[in-house]
Amino acid sequence: MATITRADIADTICEEIGLSRKDAGDILDMVIDEVKSELTAGRDVKISTFGSFLLKRKSARVGRNPKTGVEAEITPRTVISFRPSQTLKSSINK
Numbered sequence: 697m698a699t700i701t702r703a704d705i706a707d708t709i710c711e712e713i714g715l716s717r718k719d720a721g722d723i724l725d726m727v728i729d730e731v732k733s734e735l736t737a738g739r740d741v742k743i744s745t746f747g748s749f750l751l752k753r754k755s756a757r758v759g760r761n762p763k764t765g766v767e768a769e770i771t772p773r774t775v776i777s778f779r780p781s782q783t784l785k786s787s788i789n790k
Contacts (some may be wrong), residue, residue, distance in 0.1 A: 702728075737774060747780040 702724060717779035731749065732742050741749040752775050759770045780788075 739762040745781055747778055747784055750777050750779060751775075752777055 702721075703715060706721040706724050709723060710717050711717065713720070715723070731741050735749060735751060738751060742753055754773050756772045757770050758767050759766055768772060
């Protein structure tokens with residue numbers, strides 16, 4: 697299974713729309729920057745027919761090192777999760 701890269705997406709935009717490779721890369725960068733800035737501001741991002749990037753706040757807790765058994769505090773943090781849309785799930789499971 698191959699991995700798709702930012703350059704692959706920019707090349708597809710370039711071919712499909714007919715833009716230059718630089719313009720396609722700039723558009724992709726703008727989209728990624730917009731998603732990043734919304735998440736950084738604490739807002740979830742929903743892309744219709746694709747899915748949602750959700751921020752989940754996790755509180756502090758005590759964890760344990762599995763090798764040594766020593767307890768350690770895990771600090772509070774925010775994590776990003778992705779929930780695919782029903783459309784995306786359906787197209788993957790065909």
